[in-house]
Amino acid sequence: MTDLYDVIFKRRDTRHFTSDPVPDEVLQKALQAGHAAPSVGLSEPTRYYIVEDADLKLQVKKLFDASREKAEEQISNPDQLDKHQSLKLEAITSAPIGLVIATDESVLDEYVIGTIGTKETLAWSTACAIQNIWLSLTEQGYSMGWVSILDYIAFKELLNLPESVKPLGYFCIGKPADDYDNRPMLETHNWKRKSSAPHVVKITQGL
Numbered sequence: 001m002t003d004l005y006d007v008i009f010k011r012r013d014t015r016h017f018t019s020d021p022v023p024d025e026v027l028q029k030a031l032q033a034g035h036a037a038p039s040v041g042l043s044e045p046t047r048y049y050i051v052e053d054a055d056l057k058l059q060v061k062k063l064f065d066a067s068r069e070k071a072e073e074q075i076s077n078p079d080q081l082d083k084h085q086s087l088k089l090e091a092i093t094s095a096p097i098g099l100v101i102a103t104d105e106s107v108l109d110e111y112v113i114g115t116i117g118t119k120e121t122l123a124w125s126t127a128c129a130i131q132n133i134w135l136s137l138t139e140q141g142y143s144m145g146w147v148s149i150l151d152y153i154a155f156k157e158l159l160n161l162p163e164s165v166k167p168l169g170y171f172c173i174g175k176p177a178d179d180y181d182n183r184p185m186l187e188t189h190n191w192k193r194k195s196s197a198p199h200v201v202k203i204t205q206g207l
Contacts (some may be wrong), residue, residue, distance in 0.1 A: 007139045014143035015088045015185060017095045026140050026174070028095065028123055033136035034101075039125035041113035045105065046126045047165055060150075060170055061092040078187045084176035086190055090147045095172035099144075101130055106164035128167055129160030133171075143176040 001120060039045060051057060056177045076080045092098065100157065102127045105119060114121050134144050145171040153166060187193055 002139050007135050010179075010182065011134050011138045012143055012176065012180055012182075013185065014145045014172070014176045014178075015091050017091050017143075018177045018179040019094075020096070020175040022096050022142060022173055022175070026137070027141055028040065029140065030133045030136040030142075030173075032128035037128040037132045037187040038205075039128070040115060040121040042113045043107040043115075043122065045103045045107045046129045047102045047104050049102070049159065049161075051100060051102040051170075051182040052096075054093070056158075057093050057098055060098065060101065060104075060147075060155070061090070061101065063158065064090050064092060064147060064170075067151050071149060083189070083191060086130045087186070087191065089149060091145055092147060092170065095174040097144070097173040099171040099173055100159060100167050101126060101133075101169065101171060102161065102167040104162075104165050106162070123166070123168065123182070127175040129141050129167065130171075137173065142204055143167070145172040147172065 015040070027050075034046065034048070035044075037046075051060070066120045072081060072084060075084055105122060107122065108115060108119060112122075130146075137144050148168075150170065152167065156165075159167070161167065184194050
């Protein structure tokens with residue numbers, strides 16, 4: 001039996017994939033894992049859109065490129081800019097499958113337990129589904145990469161999504177071509193180091 005913690009620590013935000021196709025049963029098993037995730041008030045707000053069309057992938061890639069250029073305009077340190085430009089931050093056109101994962105806020109047309117303070121609990125529910133999918137793919141020998149460097153307004157328009165549907169990003173899925181020494185890719189490229197322990201604060205009375 002696969003050890004849960006082994007899968008958790010092997011999970012990588014992958015940017016390098018082989019050209020191997022993703023079997024439908026692998027994807028379906030991962031999506032079922034996402035569907036098993038908890039959702040606030042059992043609202044099930046998560047929506048999935050599979051992208052396999054090469055032309056559509058190319059259009060998403062163009063959106064990414066434009067957003068990346070805009071992001072790099074904010075980097076004033078030349079060394080940091082060079083390092084940022086060397087990073088591979090997506091695999092939109094090379095990964096076999098693209099998956100858009102989104103939150104449908106129309107579930108709020110009816111009362112949803114747990115949303116009175118903020119409707120962001122819907123997006124947090126979708127984030128739980130994303131992690132389940134990631135872990136399922138990892139357990140099956142596949143992986144995923146989250147592309148969030150996007151103009152989300154243009155992204156929604158490109159996909160012709162309903163107004164109520166808010167995408168959390170574009171996800172590249174495939175067989176990983178690199179395990180990054182079982183570390184975060186950004187760490188292997190000396191962009192930033194992952195801390196060794198979680199940041200925990202015990203709140204006491206009067207703090």
